């Protein structure tokens with residue numbers, strides 16, 4: 001296998017096809033480790049992973065921790081609360097302090113768009129963006145792609161519709177770049193107020209009509225309304241949003257028979273997804289979670305080994 005030369009994972013925009021292939025092939029081999037009785041390999045023994053999570057997370061943070069531990073790395077978790085940020089320390093001083101303890105990789109989640117990139121410019125150790133503000137969530141998009149490829153082999157020519165709060169979604173942005181790179185046909189659906197300024201620059205299909213967007217889709221990726229990032233009322237009511245843009249049993253019945261339903265989580269049940277759809281046979285949400293561990297094992301391995 002060719003050498004993986006990338007030092008940081010900050011975005012999916014500039015990932016090359018060969019790099020994506022290498023990440024996903026490596027993830028496939030680590031998925032086999034996850035099926036073993038003893039889910040541990042010595043690959044990163046003696047290496048240290050620091051998870052710096054300055055914003056809430058369940059899936060990403062836990063899966064990076066599980067991934068590191070399955071690879072036998074020492075994993076340190078640090079969150080904003082309890083850190084010295086509250087005493088006025090800057091993000092950069094904090095990151096340099098952590099780097100002085102010689103970690104082999106720093107995994108960063110932050111409210112501030114661009115913070116992982118800024119840290120990567122000042123640190124010597126690799127930095128992985130675990131979701132930064134409105135910007136990107138590259139490891140989520142990679143695990144989404146892995147999940148789709150696991151079902152289909154290839155996403156080329158597949159119709160993938162992303163529904164909901166596109167404007168505030170780092171998951172949407174990372175997925176648009178990655179899926180387009182792989183030759184998928186991407187459609188964005190949502191109310192006008194949830195489309196970002198300059199959305200046409202993505203060069204994907206855009207519609208404000210849910211049924212038009214999902215009827216022919218091979219996969220529908222449903223997004224949560226990012227309430228924590230919305231300062232103004234972007235839609236009249238949650239009930240109205242759920243009526244027009246929420247995926248429920250009756251709308252699913254209008255989709256292709258084999259359609260896949262994805263959601264990065266956390267799900268707001270009854271708003272963007274009804275419980276029957278979230279837990280139904282089309283849903284691959286828990287596959288996404290499991291694949292998140294394998295993909296993050298691959299990234300830690302490729303950056304640290």
Ligand code: CP
Nearest residue numbers: 057058059060264265
């Ligand atoms: N998908 C995702 O990033 O979930 P968490 O916020 O729980 O990590």
